Amino acid sequence: MTGIPSTGRSVTPRSATEIRQYDLETDVVIVGYGCAGAAAAFEAATTGAEVVVLDRTSGPGGASAMSGGEIYLGGGTPIQRACGFEDSPEQMAAFLRSALGPGADAEKIARYCADSVEHYHWLVARGVPFKPSLWDAPAWVPPTDDGLMWLGESSRPFTEIAAPAPRGHRPTAHDFGGKLLMEVLVAAAETAGAMAHFDTTATNLLVAEDGTVVGVAARRYGREQTILARRGVVLTTGGFVDNDAMLAAHAPRLRGHTKVSAGTDDGSGIRMAQALGAAVRHMSAGQVGISLIPGFAARGMVVNDRGQRFVNEDTYPGRIGQAALFRQEMNVWVVLDEEGYEAVPEPQRWGVRPTHVAETADELGELMGLPPGALTATVSRYNEFASRGIDPDFHKAERWLRPLTAPLAAIDVKAGVRPPAESGDRRGTGASVFTLGGLHTTVDGEVLDLNGDPIPRLYAAGRAASGLHGEGYISGTSLGDGTFFGRLAGRAAART
Incomplete structure (x- = not known):
């Protein structure tokens, strides 16, 4: 996919004084029907607002429906307790402040963690099933x-920051659970009374003379529609x-890689709000899904093109991915x-096989094109300490430490991986972003302008907003962030 350029149709706000008659009038307009939109629609509709x-x-779901379905929840949920784990909002928040990297939003993290158990119960009440068992x-x-x-x-360094507790909550579905999650959330929103208009692309915000957002202009099958939002957008x-074009301007390191999306993440909502003076945050940050099997990485080593380790291989694989792209240019x-x-x-191997096999580390390093002797030195040091159950360089947990014995194999992450439900070649850069x-x-969810003041009646949630994250990422924080702050945004828009 080459991407959707930011040039073309203008996103400049339109004056509501130009609108003689609206094609549709409602209380709350929500633009986008992924997990954040569905959660916002449910909450707004349950207040009695027209949504x-x-x-x-042509239907709901977006990238949320394509996801694994993990929702990052903790603080002592029934599933955690049933699996024998104690947790608290404070421990959860300490982990997220560190794991989500520099610039993580401490206020949003605190609110999310404090209400995480309540959010779990909200999801269950909507019909999201969770099985009380652990994948370990x-x-x-x-x-x-x-x-x-x-x-x-x-994994380190997080074990020194917060008491370890698993928090990836998964809807009861084999393989990817995003489709199930979205089916449940959309059904809840529709039951609450939200009405959906598909094949409808929002193009501009409609603004009153005092700067208040009062609706949106959209196009459906080539015809323009104007929609009045009496309470909020x-x-x-x-x-x-x-x-x-936006990647080139804000996040150039993410260009040229496989895109994790439904093909519609073109930044349109961000740009429409920016055209009204909205501020943005962390536009260079991105998640990097690296094309490796986490079970292989944890049981072996991840090395760069100099034959050196650069990360503890038992950590969250997205951290390996960020380190691989931002520090090693995916030469891993x-x-x-x-x-x-x-x-x-x-x-669990997803069809991945070794790229090279050799009887010695020297031979394998030569096949990989590494500097002579580099891989041998790395393997020797790793094995020396692994035999003692320690990893002084990167502190991989003892559970995964074991000396590697010949023959040795290497897997080039650029060869790619593909979930069993998919088919075809996946070779690329080794990164999905x-x-x-x-x-x-x-x-x-109030959208703030460059002065830090709320833009009246304009709200945002999900990946259109800068949520919990700084420069880091953990699976489940998109669906968790989107559903939770989508709820708050929908509720706030309805009561405006």
Whole structure:
């Protein structure tokens, strides 16, 4: 996909004084029908407000429906307790402040963690099922319907920051659970009374003379429509990974990689608000899904093109991905032995096979094109300490430490991986990315201008907004952030 350019149709706000008659009038307009839009629609509709959701595609779901379905929840949920884990909002917040990197929003993290158990119960009340069982191995998406998984909480440096507790809550679905999650949330929104208009692309915000947002202009099948929002507009249009012009301007390191999206994350909502003077945050930040099998990485080593390790391999794989892209330009390999390879059950390998195999580290390094002797030195040091159950360089947990024995294998991450449900070649750069930055918002989703003041009656949530994240990412924080702050934004817009 080449991306959707930011040039073309103007996103300049239009004056409401130009509108002689609206095509549709409602209380709240929500633009975008992913997880944040569905949560906002439900909350707004349950107040008694009339709610209209616009989506440019022919149905709801967006990138949320394509996701693994993990929702980052903690603080002592019933699923955590059933699996034998104690947790608290304070421990959860300490982990997220560190894991979500420089610039993480401490106020939003505090609110999210304090209300995480309540949000769990809200999801369950909407019909999201969670099974009280733990998947206890590294994975992007477990091949089971277990309801809880680790997302780096038990790896360094986080074990020194917060008491480890698994917080990846998964809807009860084998493989990817995003589709199930969206089916449940959309059904809840529709039952509450929200009305959806599909194949409808919002193009401009409509603004009163005093700067208050009073609606949106949109196009449907080539015809313009104007929609009055008597109480507020909520932008849940997603990020901007599909807009190469915006990536070039804000996040150039994310260009040229596989895009994690439904093909509609073109930054349109962000741009419409910016045209009204909205501020943005962390526009250079992005999540990097690296094309490796976490179980292989944890049982072996991840090395760069100099044959050196650069990260603890048992950490959240997205941290490996960010380190690989931002520090190693994706020139990385997974090195392991036969025992480590065979220890990962075949269904969890996603068809990945070694790129090179050799009887010695020197021979393998030569096949990989590494500097002479570099891989041998790295393997020797790793094995020396692994035999003692320690990793002084990167502090990988003892559970995963074992000397590697010949023959050795290397997997080039650029060879790619593809979930079992998909088919075809996946070779690329080894990175699959999406953006984390977006509109600057309050906890309640109010969009702030460059002075830090709320733009009247304009709200945002999900990847269109800068939510919990700074420069870091943990799986489940998009769906968790989107549903939770989508709820708050929908509620705030309805009561305006």
